[in-house]
Amino acid sequence: MRSSATPKRRQGAALKTPRKAAVKPAVEKAQAPQRGARSQQTRFSSRLRAWGRHHRSMGWDSFQRLIRYPLGNLLTMLAIAIALVLPAALWLTLDSARLLDAELDESATLTVYLELSADDAQSLRIEEAVNAEPGVLETQLISAEQGMAEFQQSLGLDDALAGLESNPLPISMVVRPESVDPVAMQQLAARLEALAGVDEVRLDLAWVERLRNLAELGRRVALALGVLFGLGVLLVVGNTIRLSVESRRREIEVVMLIGATHAFVRRPFLYSGAWYGLGGGLLALGLLGLGNHWLSLPVSALAASYGASFSLPQLDVTGSTILLSCSTLLGWLGAWLAVTRHLSSIRPR
Amino acid sequence: MIAFEHVGKRYGGRFEALAHLNFRVARGEMVFLTGHSGAGKSSLLRLIMRLEKPSRGRVVVAGHDIAQLHASQVPFYRRQIGVVFQDHQLLFDRSIFHNVSLPLEIQGVEPREAARRVRAALDKVGLLHREKALPIELSGGEQQRVGIARAVVNKPALLLADEPTGNLDPQLSADIMALFEDFNRIGTTVMIASHDLALIARLRHRILRLSDGRLVADEGAV
Numbered sequence: 309m310r311s312s313a314t315p316k317r318r319q320g321a322a323l324k325t326p327r328k329a330a331v332k333p334a335v336e337k338a339q340a341p342q343r344g345a346r347s348q349q350t351r352f353s354s355r356l357r358a359w360g361r362h363h364r365s366m367g368w369d370s371f372q373r374l375i376r377y378p379l380g381n382l383l384t385m386l387a388i389a390i391a392l393v394l395p396a397a398l399w400l401t402l403d404s405a406r407l408l409d410a411e412l413d414e415s416a417t418l419t420v421y422l423e424l425s426a427d428d429a430q431s432l433r434i435e436e437a438v439n440a441e442p443g444v445l446e447t448q449l450i451s452a453e454q455g456m457a458e459f460q461q462s463l464g465l466d467d468a469l470a471g472l473e474s475n476p477l478p479i480s481m482v483v484r485p486e487s488v489d490p491v492a493m494q495q496l497a498a499r500l501e502a503l504a505g506v507d508e509v510r511l512d513l514a515w516v517e518r519l520r521n522l523a524e525l526g527r528r529v530a531l532a533l534g535v536l537f538g539l540g541v542l543l544v545v546g547n548t549i550r551l552s553v554e555s556r557r558r559e560i561e562v563v564m565l566i567g568a569t570h571a572f573v574r575r576p577f578l579y580s581g582a583w584y585g586l587g588g589g590l591l592a593l594g595l596l597g598l599g600n601h602w603l604s605l606p607v608s609a610l611a612a613s614y615g616a617s618f619s620l621p622q623l624d625v626t627g628s629t630i631l632l633s634c635s636t637l638l639g640w641l642g643a644w645l646a647v648t649r650h651l652s653s654i655r656p657r
Numbered sequence: 658m659i660a661f662e663h664v665g666k667r668y669g670g671r672f673e674a675l676a677h678l679n680f681r682v683a684r685g686e687m688v689f690l691t692g693h694s695g696a697g698k699s700s701l702l703r704l705i706m707r708l709e710k711p712s713r714g715r716v717v718v719a720g721h722d723i724a725q726l727h728a729s730q731v732p733f734y735r736r737q738i739g740v741v742f743q744d745h746q747l748l749f750d751r752s753i754f755h756n757v758s759l760p761l762e763i764q765g766v767e768p769r770e771a772a773r774r775v776r777a778a779l780d781k782v783g784l785l786h787r788e789k790a791l792p793i794e795l796s797g798g799e800q801q802r803v804g805i806a807r808a809v810v811n812k813p814a815l816l817l818a819d820e821p822t823g824n825l826d827p828q829l830s831a832d833i834m835a836l837f838e839d840f841n842r843i844g845t846t847v848m849i850a851s852h853d854l855a856l857i858a859r860l861r862h863r864i865l866r867l868s869d870g871r872l873v874a875d876e877g878a879v
């Protein structure tokens with residue numbers, strides 16, 4: 309293009325504003341109205357395309373800046389990752405605790421003690437009556453002898469109990485309720501206690517309650533930690549972006565002098581922030597995986613020693629996506645806050 | 658194109674940079690702004706660029722009362738004005754080509770069209786062969802010409818220049834001024850702040866002379 313003379317002259321001409329017709333070359337006359345009409349026609353769509361183009365180029369540009377200083381940026385991302393790993397790990401732990409919680413629900417039962425005078429025939433009638441109550445899922449009778457045997461086994465008091473002349477235990481019944489809601493269970497217990505032949509109904513809600521409360525506490529701690537560490541991510545990204553705004557101050561001043569909008573100036577930094585967030589999120593996923601791998605062996609060995617099989621929970625696709633989008637969003641937000649706060653202090657000289 | 662009506666500008670409540678300024682610049686005019694340093698030339702240009710608002714009076718540029726412009730409109734207002742700075746304000750980490758294309762990038766001009774216009778502007782200032790160079794590789798005069806190319810690349814109706822020949826030798830200064838005259842000849846309104854009295858006297862354009870923030874002479878007005 310540089311070598312040929314004709315296009316060169318045309319380019320020179322195109323620069324001139326078509327105001328003084330006398331000095332305008334012929335080429336210009338033909339071009340000017342055409343250009344005007346075209347820009348009118350496609351103003352909106354071309355602005356939209358320009359906007360998309362700038363987004364693409366800034367996304368790519370900020371990514372390249374990230375790669376240009378790999379170590380420093382990696383450290384920033386690592387800080388973000390660590391801030392994300394802690395609440396995420398706690399959340400995973402609670403998630404597995406919720407599985408345990410479900411198992412606990414399975415074992416939430418009421419124990420119905422019949423009156424001592426009740427014999428086997430009566431106990432069968434009472435069991436029918438209990439089964440007829442709404443909210444009862446299933447029942448299991450435990451004879452006095454069975455009860456004694458279990459009692460002995462669990463306490464190891466064979467000798468002391470052997471000295472007793474007669475079995476002091478009543479016939480009992482284990483009732484599994486339909487609902488493990490504490491209030492519903494209490495109501496059921498009261499109804500069962502009112503039945504003829506029933507001496508007492510015990511329900512061991514206290515430890516179920518305690519565990520529930522513990523789980524709730526854990527959830528709240530995880531949430532609070534999540535919020536705190538989320539703020540931490542904002543600060544880390546915000547500070548990094550603040551420094552990069554500062555280092556590009558001159559450039560910002562110049563583009564503002566020649567008519568750049570705040571959105572235009574902000575865009576590359578927002579992309580940087582989002583990249584930091586995404587990178588931090590990916591690193592966090594890696595750290596979680598690493599931690600899982602590191603802990604899985606002792607955990608399964610421990611579980612096996614209790615005769616249980618338990619494997620550490622892992623972040624599934626949904627969880628990973630949520631983590632990544634949260635971290636990206638946090639990075640973007642941190643950058644937005646930092647740039648917006650900082651831009652007001654930058655005024656072109 | 659430019660109208661100053663009883664304009665005053667104070668900084669920090671005390672220092673009076675400009676006072677009782679009244680003048681008009683017609684569309685297509687070429688005007689020199691002169692006066693000793695500290696006379697208010699830069700303040701005046703800063704008002705036109707809307708880097709400052711007047712403390713008193715009205716500044717109307719291309720139909721806009723600059724004090725009435727909302728902050729969100731300012732960028733679009735500035736796009737109508739090409740500015741050449743004494744210290745060029747080039748970005749040293751970008752090639753000449755990218756420096757010149759910056760205003761077009763900001764306005765979202767389609768890349769092929771932008772490249773065409775950038776080359777046209779560089780050709781006009783005689784630096785087309787240096788488009789891939791970095792600003793640091795150019796001489797002072799060449800850098801100034803890049804600054805001019807950047808100022809005119811989006812065909813502004815108004816071209817401002819603050820001491821564009823400040824650090825240049827007489828021959829280069831004359832070349833730069835000739836360039837401004839070329840742009841003026843095709844209809845661009847040009848306002849140049851300069852204290853190179855010998856040079857601007859030779860060029861025979863209107864001269865606004867400032868002293869202590871006041872307009873003390875308006876010579877050669879049409």
